[in-house]
Amino acid sequence: MDFFVNWVSVVPQFAVPFALATLGLIICERSGVLNLGAEGFMLVGAMIGAGATLVTGSPHLSLVLAALSAGTLSLLFGFLVITLRVNQVISGLTMVFFAQGFTTLVSTKMNWTNKAFEGIGKIDFGPLADIPLVGRLLFDQDIVVYITILIFIVVAFAFERTEQGLRIRAVGENPEAADAAGVSVVMNRYFAVFIGCMLVGLAGAYMSVVVSKIWVDGMSGGRGWIAIALVIFARWRFWPALAGAALFGCVEALIPRIAAVGLQVPQYFVLMLPYVATLTVMVWASLGKNSSGAPGALGKPFVREERN
C-alpha cells in the first residue's frame, strides 16, 4: 500500500512535462501547423529556466522567461512554415537540431551546465497532506501541477467557447473557408504557434527548475518525441492528452520503483514500456473506424488562391 501511495503521489511531477508539451503541440497543430520541434522547444525552455534561475534567483519568474524564450524561438519556426511555407516536417526537425546546438552553446558560454540550484519545492498544505491514500497526491505537489490543470481548463474553454478558439480551429480545418470569411490565416497560425510553443517551453522549464533542479545538455531525453506521439494518442483533443500524459507519468514513475523494491522484471523490458505504449496507441488510433482526428489542414502550408 505504501508502495502504491508513494508511486501515485509522484506521478504528477512526471506527467506535467508530457501534459504541457502535448497541450502546446495540440494548440499548434489545431491551427494547421505540424510541429515536430517539441524536443527543441523543451530544451530551450529547460536551459533558459535553469539559467534564469541561476541569474535572477527567482525560479517562478524563470518559468515565465523560459516560456517566453521558447515562444520567441517559435516565431522563427513560424516565419519558416507560415510566411515562407517551408516544409513543416523539415522545419520542425531543423528546430530540434538548432535547439540542441543553441542550448549547448549558450549554457557552456554562460557556465550554467551542471549547476544545482534550489528550484521550486512542494507547497505545504499542512495536515491536508496526511489524508490517507490521496493526501499526498492532491496536497503534496508543486504549484505548477495545479497551474497545469488550470491551463488545461482555460485552453479547453477558449477553444470550444471563444471566438479566438473558433478562428484557430477554422484555419486548421479549412483555411480557404476561414480566409474567405475574413479570418487571417497567417496571424492566427502565428498566434497558435506562439502560445503552443510557450507551453512546450514551460514543460522543459518544469523539468529543469522543478523536477531535477539542474540543467545538463540534452536533458529532455526524448520526452518531446513522446509528446508528439501523445498528440496522436489523444486525437488532437485536450482531456485525452492529459490522460495520456498521466499514463506516461505513471510508467516513468513506476520503472525505478519496481527496481527499488527488487521485483525481478527484465531491465530493458521495463525501459521499453513507454515506447510500446506509444506504438500500441498509434496502431489502435489508426485502426479506429473514425478518422484519426487530425485537423483537416495539418501540415499543409496555406497559399491564398491567385486572383486574376
Add this chain to the structure above:
Amino acid sequence: MTKKLMFIAFLASLFTGSVAMSEGFKLGGKPNPALVIFSQTNDGGWSQALDEARLRVEAELGLKIPVVQNIPENATAIRPAVELLIDRGHNIIIGSAFGYSDTFLELAGEHPDVAFLNPAGTTNSANLQSFYGRTYESQYLCGMVAGGLTKTNKIGFVGANPFGLVNWTVNAYLLGARKVNPNAQLTVVFTGAWNDPVKERAAAEALIEQGIDVIGQHVDTPTPQIVAEEKGVYGTGHHRDFSEFSSATQCSSAWVWEEYLVPEINKIVAGDWEPNPWGAFLSIKDGGTDAVGFGSAVSDDLKAQVMAERDAIIAGKHVYAGPIIDADGTVRVAAGEVLGDGDIWAMDWFVAGVTSQ
C-alpha cells in the same frame, strides 16, 4: 594506386602489429599533445575530469595542451578535427570516448609517427593505446564508506546501463560495504541513460522511499547526490569529487588521469613507449582512478580502515578475490582465485546481497 598501397600497408600493419611494436615507437619532433573531447569540458563529470587532468599535465610537463570540444563519436567528425591538429604539428592525440576507437585505429595507421591515447577506447596498435581505470577498486573504497555510514544497512546505487563496467562498480560497492558492515544490502536501479537528471532523481527518490540511507552512483550527472542532500541521506560520487555539488557526498570515485598521462607521455618522449595490445587497464597504483574527497561524516576510524584497504590494493590485493557467490548462488570466483580481466569486462552477474531488476 598510392591509396591502394597505403591500404595494403595499413592491413599489413594490423597483422604485424607486434613486430612493429618491438621496433619501438618514435615520436616525430618535440612532444606536442592535444586533447579531443566528444562533449564539453564543463559537463561536471567524465569530460571535465579529463580536462582537469590536461591542466595538471600541462603544469607538470611544462607543455601547452589545447583542447577541442564537441567532436561527436563518428568518423566524419573525428577525422577532420584530428587531421587538422596533426597538420598543426600535434603529435600526441588524446581522445575521450569509446566511440573514437575505430577512427583512432585508422588514423594511427595513417600517422605512424603520432601517438594516440584514448580513454574508454577498445582499439590498440603500435602507436595507439586505449586506457580505462579499474573503477571497481575506487568504488570498493567508496562502498566501504557507505557500509560504515548506513544505519539501516540498506544501500542504494543508481547506475546507467547494466553491462560490464557498471556492473563491476555495483558489485565492488557492496563488497566494500560488507568489508566494514557484513549486514549491508545493496539495491541498484538502472536508469537506461547516462545523462537524464529526471530519471536519476526518480531512481534516487524511489530508493530512499525503500529506507536506503546511502546512495552510490555510476551515472554522469550529480543528481542522485543532490537528491540525497534534499532527503538528508549520504551519498558517494563518480567521475569527480561530487562534494562540489552536494554536502551529502562523503567520498567519490574520481579519475586522476594525470597520474597515468604524465609518465606515459614521458615514455613516449623517451622513445620507450610500447602500447599494450589489450590497452592499459589502470589500477589505483597506476593512476587513473582513486577514492577522494572524504566528507565530515566519515569518522577517523572509518577513514583509516578505507586507507588501509587502499594500501592493500596498491600492494596487490584483488577486489574480486574468491570466494565470490552471485545472487543466484553460483560460485563466480572460487576460494584462492581471482577474477581475470576478461571476466571482469564481461561481468553480467551481481554478487549475493545485490537486489537488481
